[in-house]
Amino acid sequence: MRTRTKICGITRLEDAKAAIHAGCDALGFVFYKESPRYIPLDTFKGLAKELPPFVTKVGLFVNADPAYIKEAIQLGLVNILQFHGDETPDFCRQFKFPYIKAVAVSSSVDLLQYEKDFYDAEALLLDASHEYLKGGTGQTFDWNLIPLSLSKPIVLAGGLNVDNVKEAIKKVKPYAVDVSGGVEESKGIKNSLKIQAFIKETQDAAV
Numbered sequence: 001m002r003t004r005t006k007i008c009g010i011t012r013l014e015d016a017k018a019a020i021h022a023g024c025d026a027l028g029f030v031f032y033k034e035s036p037r038y039i040p041l042d043t044f045k046g047l048a049k050e051l052p053p054f055v056t057k058v059g060l061f062v063n064a065d066p067a068y069i070k071e072a073i074q075l076g077l078v079n080i081l082q083f084h085g086d087e088t089p090d091f092c093r094q095f096k097f098p099y100i101k102a103v104a105v106s107s108s109v110d111l112l113q114y115e116k117d118f119y120d121a122e123a124l125l126l127d128a129s130h131e132y133l134k135g136g137t138g139q140t141f142d143w144n145l146i147p148l149s150l151s152k153p154i155v156l157a158g159g160l161n162v163d164n165v166k167e168a169i170k171k172v173k174p175y176a177v178d179v180s181g182g183v184e185e186s187k188g189i190k191n192s193l194k195i196q197a198f199i200k201e202t203q204d205a206a207v
Helices: 013-022 041-048 066-074 089-093 111-117 165-172 192-204
Strands: 004-007 026-030 056-061 080-083 099-105 123-128 154-156 176-179 184-186
Touching: 004 192, 013 026, 013 192, 041 066, 056 066, 066 080, 080 089, 089 099, 099 111, 111 123, 123 176, 154 165, 165 176, 165 192
Parallel strands: 004 026, 004 176, 026 056, 056 080, 080 099, 099 123, 123 154, 154 176
Antiparallel strands: none
16 A cells, blocks of 8 residues: 655645645645744635645644634634644544544554554554754654554654665554645745655665
8 A cells, every 4th residue: 555645834825836746645734833944824724715626624723722722623724633733532532523643653652552542543644852942843763663563553753864765664654644845945835846855765675
Protein backbone atom coordinates (compact mmCIF):
# COMPACT_ATOMS: atom_id res chain seq x y z
CA MET A 1 0.00 0.00 0.00
CA ARG A 2 1.37 3.39 -0.95
CA THR A 3 2.19 5.98 1.67
CA ARG A 4 0.04 9.10 1.54
CA THR A 5 1.54 12.60 1.74
CA LYS A 6 0.29 15.61 3.69
CA ILE A 7 1.86 19.02 3.05
CA CYS A 8 1.22 21.08 6.18
CA GLY A 9 1.42 24.76 7.00
CA ILE A 10 -0.11 26.00 3.74
CA THR A 11 -0.61 29.77 3.75
CA ARG A 12 -0.73 30.62 0.03
CA LEU A 13 -2.86 29.43 -2.88
CA GLU A 14 0.18 28.97 -5.13
CA ASP A 15 1.74 26.60 -2.59
CA ALA A 16 -1.48 24.61 -2.30
CA LYS A 17 -1.69 24.26 -6.07
CA ALA A 18 1.98 23.28 -6.30
CA ALA A 19 1.45 20.54 -3.70
CA ILE A 20 -1.65 19.24 -5.49
CA HIS A 21 0.14 19.30 -8.86
CA ALA A 22 2.98 17.27 -7.32
CA GLY A 23 0.51 14.63 -6.14
CA CYS A 24 -0.13 15.28 -2.44
CA ASP A 25 -3.11 13.65 -0.77
CA ALA A 26 -3.79 16.24 1.93
CA LEU A 27 -3.09 19.88 2.77
CA GLY A 28 -2.71 21.10 6.34
CA PHE A 29 -3.92 24.53 7.46
CA VAL A 30 -2.73 25.84 10.83
CA PHE A 31 -5.48 27.64 12.75
CA TYR A 32 -3.17 28.40 15.69
CA LYS A 33 -2.32 32.08 16.04
CA GLU A 34 1.02 31.46 17.78
CA SER A 35 2.37 29.58 14.76
CA PRO A 36 4.41 31.31 12.04
CA ARG A 37 2.31 29.22 9.62
CA TYR A 38 -1.01 30.49 10.97
CA ILE A 39 -3.72 31.19 8.41
CA PRO A 40 -6.84 33.18 9.41
CA LEU A 41 -10.19 31.53 8.72
CA ASP A 42 -11.19 34.24 6.27
CA THR A 43 -8.00 33.71 4.25
CA PHE A 44 -8.46 29.96 4.35
CA LYS A 45 -12.05 30.30 3.18
CA GLY A 46 -11.02 32.16 0.03
CA LEU A 47 -8.11 29.83 -0.65
CA ALA A 48 -10.00 26.59 -0.10
CA LYS A 49 -12.74 27.54 -2.54
CA GLU A 50 -10.11 27.70 -5.29
CA LEU A 51 -8.92 24.12 -4.74
CA PRO A 52 -9.99 21.11 -6.82
CA PRO A 53 -11.88 18.14 -5.32
CA PHE A 54 -10.40 14.94 -3.93
CA VAL A 55 -7.68 16.62 -1.85
CA THR A 56 -8.23 16.40 1.91
CA LYS A 57 -8.14 19.70 3.80
CA VAL A 58 -6.93 19.29 7.38
CA GLY A 59 -7.58 21.98 10.00
CA LEU A 60 -4.92 22.04 12.72
CA PHE A 61 -5.75 23.35 16.20
CA VAL A 62 -3.77 23.67 19.42
CA ASN A 63 -5.80 23.85 22.65
CA ALA A 64 -8.37 25.96 20.82
CA ASP A 65 -11.67 27.34 22.08
CA PRO A 66 -14.47 24.98 21.00
CA ALA A 67 -16.37 27.88 19.44
CA TYR A 68 -13.40 28.60 17.16
CA ILE A 69 -13.26 24.97 16.05
CA LYS A 70 -17.01 24.93 15.40
CA GLU A 71 -16.66 28.10 13.32
CA ALA A 72 -14.07 26.36 11.14
CA ILE A 73 -16.26 23.28 10.76
CA GLN A 74 -19.28 25.40 9.83
CA LEU A 75 -17.40 26.85 6.85
CA GLY A 76 -17.93 23.44 5.25
CA LEU A 77 -14.42 23.42 3.79
CA VAL A 78 -12.43 21.37 6.32
CA ASN A 79 -12.53 17.59 5.89
CA ILE A 80 -10.80 16.52 9.10
CA LEU A 81 -9.52 18.13 12.30
CA GLN A 82 -6.01 17.71 13.69
CA PHE A 83 -5.59 18.30 17.42
CA HIS A 84 -1.99 19.15 18.16
CA GLY A 85 -2.18 20.26 21.80
CA ASP A 86 -3.15 18.72 25.12
CA GLU A 87 -6.72 17.94 24.08
CA THR A 88 -8.45 15.11 25.92
CA PRO A 89 -10.40 12.36 24.14
CA ASP A 90 -13.69 13.90 25.30
CA PHE A 91 -12.65 17.29 23.96
CA CYS A 92 -11.77 15.84 20.55
CA ARG A 93 -14.94 13.85 20.10
CA GLN A 94 -17.38 16.56 21.23
CA PHE A 95 -17.47 17.97 17.69
CA LYS A 96 -18.68 14.69 16.17
CA PHE A 97 -16.31 15.32 13.28
CA PRO A 98 -13.43 13.17 11.95
CA TYR A 99 -10.16 13.95 13.73
CA ILE A 100 -6.50 13.05 14.02
CA LYS A 101 -4.69 13.29 17.37
CA ALA A 102 -1.07 14.39 17.35
CA VAL A 103 1.30 12.89 19.91
CA ALA A 104 4.67 14.32 20.91
CA VAL A 105 6.70 11.13 21.10
CA SER A 106 9.28 10.49 23.81
CA SER A 107 10.48 7.52 25.82
CA SER A 108 7.95 8.38 28.54
CA VAL A 109 4.91 8.39 26.22
CA ASP A 110 2.75 5.25 26.06
CA LEU A 111 1.52 5.15 22.48
CA LEU A 112 -0.53 2.01 23.07
CA GLN A 113 -2.45 3.86 25.78
CA TYR A 114 -2.96 6.81 23.40
CA GLU A 115 -4.41 4.38 20.90
CA LYS A 116 -6.89 3.12 23.50
CA ASP A 117 -7.79 6.60 24.77
CA PHE A 118 -8.31 8.05 21.28
CA TYR A 119 -9.98 4.95 19.90
CA ASP A 120 -12.24 6.95 17.59
CA ALA A 121 -9.45 9.03 16.03
CA GLU A 122 -8.93 8.43 12.33
CA ALA A 123 -5.18 8.24 12.95
CA LEU A 124 -2.42 9.16 15.36
CA LEU A 125 0.06 11.74 14.11
CA LEU A 126 3.45 11.06 15.67
CA ASP A 127 5.70 14.09 16.02
CA ALA A 128 8.88 15.05 17.82
CA SER A 129 8.59 16.22 21.41
CA HIS A 130 9.69 19.77 22.20
CA GLU A 131 9.83 21.82 25.37
CA TYR A 132 7.43 24.49 24.12
CA LEU A 133 6.74 24.09 20.38
CA LYS A 134 3.54 22.30 19.36
CA GLY A 135 4.76 20.74 16.13
CA GLY A 136 6.84 22.35 13.41
CA THR A 137 10.04 21.57 15.31
CA GLY A 138 12.01 20.43 12.28
CA GLN A 139 13.37 17.62 14.43
CA THR A 140 13.05 13.88 14.03
CA PHE A 141 12.49 11.47 16.92
CA ASP A 142 13.59 7.91 17.59
CA TRP A 143 11.35 5.84 15.31
CA ASN A 144 12.19 2.78 17.40
CA LEU A 145 9.85 4.21 20.07
CA ILE A 146 6.84 3.34 17.88
CA PRO A 147 5.39 -0.03 18.98
CA LEU A 148 5.04 -2.55 16.17
CA SER A 149 1.70 -3.57 17.67
CA LEU A 150 0.01 -0.21 17.01
CA SER A 151 -3.04 -0.97 14.88
CA LYS A 152 -4.34 2.54 14.26
CA PRO A 153 -3.09 4.31 11.11
CA ILE A 154 0.07 6.34 11.73
CA VAL A 155 0.84 9.72 10.20
CA LEU A 156 4.58 10.21 10.65
CA ALA A 157 5.83 13.77 11.16
CA GLY A 158 8.83 15.47 12.72
CA GLY A 159 11.83 16.67 10.73
CA LEU A 160 11.03 14.80 7.53
CA ASN A 161 12.65 15.96 4.30
CA VAL A 162 13.75 14.64 0.93
CA ASP A 163 16.88 13.09 2.48
CA ASN A 164 15.20 10.95 5.14
CA VAL A 165 11.59 10.32 4.12
CA LYS A 166 12.33 7.12 2.17
CA GLU A 167 14.23 5.68 5.14
CA ALA A 168 11.39 6.72 7.47
CA ILE A 169 8.79 4.97 5.33
CA LYS A 170 10.79 1.76 5.08
CA LYS A 171 11.41 1.77 8.84
CA VAL A 172 7.99 2.83 10.18
CA LYS A 173 5.66 1.86 7.31
CA PRO A 174 3.23 4.70 8.14
CA TYR A 175 -0.12 5.24 6.50
CA ALA A 176 1.02 8.78 5.67
CA VAL A 177 3.90 11.21 6.10
CA ASP A 178 3.49 14.84 7.09
CA VAL A 179 5.95 17.58 6.11
CA SER A 180 6.07 21.32 6.61
CA GLY A 181 9.50 22.84 7.21
CA GLY A 182 11.19 20.22 5.04
CA VAL A 183 9.63 21.73 1.89
CA GLU A 184 9.88 25.42 2.75
CA GLU A 185 11.82 28.47 1.62
CA SER A 186 10.94 30.10 4.93
CA LYS A 187 8.27 29.45 7.55
CA GLY A 188 4.92 29.34 5.78
CA ILE A 189 6.41 29.79 2.30
CA LYS A 190 6.78 26.53 0.37
CA ASN A 191 9.26 25.59 -2.35
CA SER A 192 7.58 23.78 -5.25
CA LEU A 193 10.75 21.90 -6.24
CA LYS A 194 11.21 20.63 -2.68
CA ILE A 195 7.57 19.52 -2.61
CA GLN A 196 8.01 17.62 -5.89
CA ALA A 197 11.21 15.95 -4.69
CA PHE A 198 9.68 14.98 -1.34
CA ILE A 199 6.59 13.41 -2.90
CA LYS A 200 8.73 11.56 -5.47
CA GLU A 201 10.82 10.07 -2.65
CA THR A 202 7.62 9.07 -0.87
CA GLN A 203 6.30 7.39 -3.99
CA ASP A 204 9.63 5.68 -4.74
CA ALA A 205 9.72 4.19 -1.23
CA ALA A 206 6.83 1.93 -2.16
CA VAL A 207 8.61 0.50 -5.21
